[in-house]
Amino acid sequence: MSNDGAWIHDVATGPAAKVVEKHREPQELIFYSGWFCPYVQRTWIALEEKGIPYQYKEVNPYKKEKHFLEINPKGLVPAIEYKGKALYESLILCEFLEDAYPSYGPNLLTTDPYAKAYIRIWLDFISKTIVPTNLRLTMAQDPAKQKEYLQEYNEALRTLMGKAKGPYFLGEEFSLVDVAIAPWILRDYVLSENRGYSREGVSPEWKAYCELLEKRPSVANTFSEKKYLQPIYNRYLSDTAQSAGAQALRAGKAIP
Structure with a gap:
């Protein structure tokens, strides 16, 4: 239940649920997600395209944990923890993935x-x-x-x-x-x-x-x-x- 009275399903479903199940194990990159969010999906698509190992963590948009707010004071998804360091903003994260994982391809930004x-x-x-x-x-x-x-x-x-x-x-x-x-x-x-x-x-x-x-x-x-x-x-x-x-x-x- 959201804070304005509308029920929101709390986990990914359909094809997305199957992807989530493959990314439960701890990794050096933790992906903080909201399954419903189009901005989240941008970063998620990039992760899947490149085949980067990541741990998926769903964030309740109406009951954000203290640790998540420390990662992103805006309280917005997507966000990541990479080797203990925090980053956020969907397109910035997509560009970061190209720099941090150059051997995982394709290169979505190109090299030219x-x-x-x-x-x-x-x-x-x-x-x-x-x-x-x-x-x-x-x-x-x-x-x-x-x-x-x-x-x-x-x-x-x-x-x-x-x-x-x-x-x-x-x-x-x-x-x-x-x-x-x-x-x-x-x-x-x-x-x-x-x-x-x-x-x-x-x-x-x-x-x-x-x-x-x-x-x-x-x-x-x-x-x-x-x-x-x-x-x-x-x-x-x-x-x-x-x-x-x-x-x-x-x-x-x-x-x-």
């Missing part, structure tokens, strides 16, 4: 300096444009605002696809850009069922890209059953969610 900078440009676009617009659309109550945000969201996705080489963002190579957007693709059924969004409405290329990403093992296997996400998304759809991101958008601030 230009390509690496290019990836970071589009990671910034996803974080500052696509994700906030997605959340605004989900939370919007006024039909006119829903229509406005849907147009903005579709245009942002078209912009991203306009730079994609296909089949993945960089071409044949799966990269951190794909990792960064994949969790929101898996959850786009929420917008399809409630806000008039469709993959086809963005572009045929976007639809094909989404279908490719959602089938990739590292993406599909770190996702829980949709029915357990419904109580969470009901709060966003009714604009009653009290997450840090929801509160920031209401206050006109950037998502933390």
Whole structure:
């Protein structure tokens, strides 16, 4: 039960539960997770893509243990402990994994300096444009605002696809850009069922890209059953969610 009255399942389910079971043993890297969180899934996808040994630990978002708050004073997941040292923020963690585990591949950032900078440009676009617009659309109550945000969201996705080489963002190579957007693709059924969004409405290329990403093992296997996400998304759809991101958008601030 959450602190605003909505029940949240306390463990990963479906394919994700099977992955969790494989990562119970202690490792030098401890992954603090919330199974439901798209930001968590970014880091989880990277861990699975690279085959890095890690210990999975689920964090109760409404009853955080003292040790976890010492690791991340923000109280947000994902976070990791690496050789006793703490780090957090999903994309920072993904980049850290490339530096800390260079022999575990593939390299999701590439080794080419230009390509690496290019990836970071589009990671910034996803974080500052696509994700906030997605959340605004989900939370919007006024039909006119829903229509406005849907147009903005579709245009942002078209912009991203306009730079994609296909089949993945960089071409044949799966990269951190794909990792960064994949969790929101898996959850786009929420917008399809409630806000008039469709993959086809963005572009045929976007639809094909989404279908490719959602089938990739590292993406599909770190996702829980949709029915357990419904109580969470009901709060966003009714604009009653009290997450840090929801509160920031209401206050006109950037998502933390």
